[in-house]
Amino acid sequence: MNNSEAKSAIFASIRQNLAASLPFDAAHHAHHAPKDSTFTTPVLPELSTENLIENFRKNLESVGGNFSIVYDESEAAEILLMMIGEKKARKIAVSDSPLVEKIVGFLKMDAEFIENASADRLFECDLGITGAQWAIAETGTLVLESESERHRLASLVPPVHVCILEAGQIRQTLGEILELVQQSLSRTITFITGASRTSDIELTLAIGVHGPGELIVILIDKTEEAEN
Amino acid sequence: MEHLTAETFDQNARAALADTQLRGALKNLAVTFGERRQAAIATVENWEDLRERARSIKDETLAHLDKYLTDFADNAEKAGAQIHWARDGREACAIVLELLKERDATKIVKSKSMATEEIHLNAALEKTGIDPVETDLGEWIIQLAGETPSHIVVPAIHKTKGQIADLFVEKVGIEKSDDVDVLTKTARRILRTRFAEAEVGISGVNFGVAETGTILILENEGNIRLTTSLPKTHIALMGIEKVVPRFTDLDVFLKLLPRSGTGQRLTTYQSLITGTKRNATDEGPAEVHIILMDNGRSRMLAHPTTRQSLACIRCGACLNACPVYQQIGGHAYGSVYPGPIGAVITPQLVGIGKTKQLPFASSLCGACREVCPVKIDIPELLLHLRAEIAEGVTETSTHKFSEKLAFGFYSFAWSRPEFYKLGTKISRLLQKFVAKDGKIGKTSGFLAKLAPPLGAWTAWRDAPTVAPKSFREIWKSDLENK
Numbered sequence: 088m089n090n091s092e093a094k095s096a097i098f099a100s101i102r103q104n105l106a107a108s109l110p111f112d113a114a115h116h117a118h119h120a121p122k123d124s125t126f127t128t129p130v131l132p133e134l135s136t137e138n139l140i141e142n143f144r145k146n147l148e149s150v151g152g153n154f155s156i157v158y159d160e161s162e163a164a165e166i167l168l169m170m171i172g173e174k175k176a177r178k179i180a181v182s183d184s185p186l187v188e189k190i191v192g193f194l195k196m197d198a199e200f201i202e203n204a205s206a207d208r209l210f211e212c213d214l215g216i217t218g219a220q221w222a223i224a225e226t227g228t229l230v231l232e233s234e235s236e237r238h239r240l241a242s243l244v245p246p247v248h249v250c251i252l253e254a255g256q257i258r259q260t261l262g263e264i265l266e267l268v269q270q271s272l273s274r275t276i277t278f279i280t281g282a283s284r285t286s287d288i289e290l291t292l293a294i295g296v297h298g299p300g301e302l303i304v305i306l307i308d309k310t311e312e313a314e315n
Numbered sequence: 316m317e318h319l320t321a322e323t324f325d326q327n328a329r330a331a332l333a334d335t336q337l338r339g340a341l342k343n344l345a346v347t348f349g350e351r352r353q354a355a356i357a358t359v360e361n362w363e364d365l366r367e368r369a370r371s372i373k374d375e376t377l378a379h380l381d382k383y384l385t386d387f388a389d390n391a392e393k394a395g396a397q398i399h400w401a402r403d404g405r406e407a408c409a410i411v412l413e414l415l416k417e418r419d420a421t422k423i424v425k426s427k428s429m430a431t432e433e434i435h436l437n438a439a440l441e442k443t444g445i446d447p448v449e450t451d452l453g454e455w456i457i458q459l460a461g462e463t464p465s466h467i468v469v470p471a472i473h474k475t476k477g478q479i480a481d482l483f484v485e486k487v488g489i490e491k492s493d494d495v496d497v498l499t500k501t502a503r504r505i506l507r508t509r510f511a512e513a514e515v516g517i518s519g520v521n522f523g524v525a526e527t528g529t530i531l532i533l534e535n536e537g538n539i540r541l542t543t544s545l546p547k548t549h550i551a552l553m554g555i556e557k558v559v560p561r562f563t564d565l566d567v568f569l570k571l572l573p574r575s576g577t578g579q580r581l582t583t584y585q586s587l588i589t590g591t592k593r594n595a596t597d598e599g600p601a602e603v604h605i606i607l608m609d610n611g612r613s614r615m616l617a618h619p620t621t622r623q624s625l626a627c628i629r630c631g632a633c634l635n636a637c638p639v640y641q642q643i644g645g646h647a648y649g650s651v652y653p654g655p656i657g658a659v660i661t662p663q664l665v666g667i668g669k670t671k672q673l674p675f676a677s678s679l680c681g682a683c684r685e686v687c688p689v690k691i692d693i694p695e696l697l698l699h700l701r702a703e704i705a706e707g708v709t710e711t712s713t714h715k716f717s718e719k720l721a722f723g724f725y726s727f728a729w730s731r732p733e734f735y736k737l738g739t740k741i742s743r744l745l746q747k748f749v750a751k752d753g754k755i756g757k758t759s760g761f762l763a764k765l766a767p768p769l770g771a772w773t774a775w776r777d778a779p780t781v782a783p784k785s786f787r788e789i790w791k792s793d794l795e796n797k
């Protein structure tokens with residue numbers, strides 16, 4: 088396969104065709120020019136952490152996500168223990184986030200916690216626990232950066248995904264998040280909004296087709312604790 | 316199953332209209348997707364501004380496509396991806412085959428990609444004994460059925476759940492159930508074993524960012540995340556028009572695409588992939604190959620009207636809004652790209668010779684233009700292609716002569732008030748013999764049996780009668796009565 092030959096041919100064709108278009112462009116532009124100057128990103132009022140959390144919760148729940156708020160890691164562990172019991176999870180895939188490790192450290196139970204699971208073992212897991220690097224309030228989205236945590240598969244393969252989030256990680260808009268993650272671009276960035284879904288059969292919604300059928304977010308908000 | 320071709324569009328469309336199963340399957344499409352889209356676009360304040368912005372980003376990119384493609388390829392390579400160039404579908408298939416052969420890979424999982432459908436990659440792989448497994452639920456269904464997608468976003472929309480239930484009984488041996496959850500769980504169970512053993516994952520690309528070399532892929536099911544993270548090798552096929560200049564441009568497109576396509580604020584998953592993993596022990600494939608494919612796209616740059624076709628982000632909104640698509644579905648178009656956007660890009664991709672009927676598969680109502688998130692003027696494109704076809708017409712000279720004569724007469728009479736008035740008077744007299752309840756057509760039974768050209772119109776639809784009094788006459792008599 089002579090790839091450089093194909094490359095030069097494609098570029099020659101692009102340049103030749105763009106040049107052929109020049110005589111028509113001015114006339115067309117006069118009629119169809121996009122009104123670019125009208126575009127402004129709406130300026131949103133700066134939201135308090137409380138409002139951000141409320142927005143995030145509302146939008147997460149609107150896509151079927153489950154939300155709980157706790158004061159600290161040990162309370163997060165209590166909720167987690169309850170959930171694991173409820174789901175009767177025996178094998179649990181965990182990411183390598185220090186926060187997740189700390190919380191899992193609180194758990195006294197005989198379920199098996201598997202970090203860095205191979206593909207085969209992952210498919211046996213009943214639950215996955217990860218953190219997230221950011222969250223988007225306006226869409227209820229979790230943002231995972233691969234350079235911060237190994238959480239791509241633990242968040243995807245088991246039927247239940249539990250994500251532990253801290254209040255300070257929430258931002259209001261997608262635009263803010265894109266600017267933040269671009270500063271030190273991870274190899275893979277994953278946005279997660281709700282549980283895996285499909286409408287491929289008669290446009291009927293079905294949950295949990297290839298990814299988890301259940302998404303649970305546990306938010307740690309320590310400012311709440313200070314106020315109480 | 317025999318695949319339809321665009322050459323016989325008229326016949327295909329008539330057969331589709333008579334297919335009651337198909338009409339039933341399509342019944343909810345327009346309303347469901349239409350309502351979901353309306354609700355989703357109401358959640359952004361500046362929808363019209365976003366459309367303008369998206370279009371101007373696309374216009375800017377296409378006007379300097381050589382520069383942005385170079386940037387994209389350079390930056391993706393810097394991040395560790397390997398770039399391949401394909402002039403056409405044949406070359407793209409050959410590159411994929413070569414990559415598989417070098418790796419001795421036969422277990423392939425695929426996620427939904429219109430570009431791979433466009434070049435019939437599966438057929439090319441199957442010829443060499445490799446059976447790639449489609450993992451998107453809709454794509455898997457049509458792969459099991461041996462069919463082609465009939466919609467850009469929901470490929471199996473032409474099938475009822477009853478038909479899918481029968482298919483699963485036959486092909487995967489489950490007990491018959493038309494419970495959508497049961498069918499979906501069956502797909503999950505079976506495809507998991509395929510994911511676990513896959514050596515290579517093949518995907519498409521929604522956007523490629525020139526500034527960073529990042530590819531972005533959107534989905535709802537999670538199969539794209541599995542396809543791009545479990546196998547050792549990831550191959551992504553990307554049309555050269557998919558590039559956008561800046562990383563933050565994605566903001567605009569991520570607001571437009573899910574809302575237009577499925578009526579969601581965001582699809583469940585977005586994967587933003589930049590090059591390969593940085594440490595051998597990290598998650599994800601060891602190798603990433605991006606194939607940049609032309610396949611007729613650069614030709615569309617040659618005129619501002621045709622160039623718009625390359626702004627398409629494949630959301631499918633124009634299909635859902637189109638009164639023609641709503642009735643006949645996607646297969647009648649005989650192309651992987653159906654509906655209004657298909658009627659304009661198929662002739663440009665494969666040549667106008669075999670697709671002459673497609674630009675006429677429209678009533679030019681403009682619904683497609685109204686919903687298009689990147690403001691492609693599809694009716695303008697249809698007319699542009701029709702003009703191209705008309706210029707090349709080599710029909711019999713008598714046909715041309717009679718058509719010329721008729722339109723010459725029409726133009727003469729209708730540009731002179733006295734002839735126009737006379738014309739309406741004569742019509743009012745004549746229609747008395749053929750009209751019924753203010754309509755001329757099948758119901759009146761008479762004119763329909765007339766020889767062409769008038770019968771051609773009334774054989775399929777009613778023509779309204781000329782009003783008993785013209786506007787001018789009413790205006791005049793009202794003035795006199797005052």
